[in-house]
Amino acid sequence: MKIVVCPLFFCVQHHVAAIVAITADARRDQGEAAPRVHRLVAHLLAGGILLLALLSVATYAILARIDQGFAVFG
Numbered sequence: 001m002k003i004v005v006c007p008l009f010f011c012v013q014h015h016v017a018a019i020v021a022i023t024a025d026a027r028r029d030q031g032e033a034a035p036r037v038h039r040l041v042a043h044l045l046a047g048g049i050l051l052l053a054l055l056s057v058a059t060y061a062i063l064a065r066i067d068q069g070f071a072v073f074g
Helices: 001-025 032-069
Strands: none
Touching: 001 032
8 A cells, every 4th residue: 555655645746846837927928727636637537536536445345354253433
């Protein structure tokens, strides 16, 4: 999981920093930020899909243990 999360985090960090740099400089064309925002949204969606998959598996495992009549926590 760490192998997947670290590159995703650095991709998000890279695009956010670029967006801040573009929007902080009033002389630059604000249209330059649009591709960065689209890439940022794509990376956030990828992270959200991974998180959804992880939480879905955890929920399934918890519900399966409850259905079997075993203790889930403790």
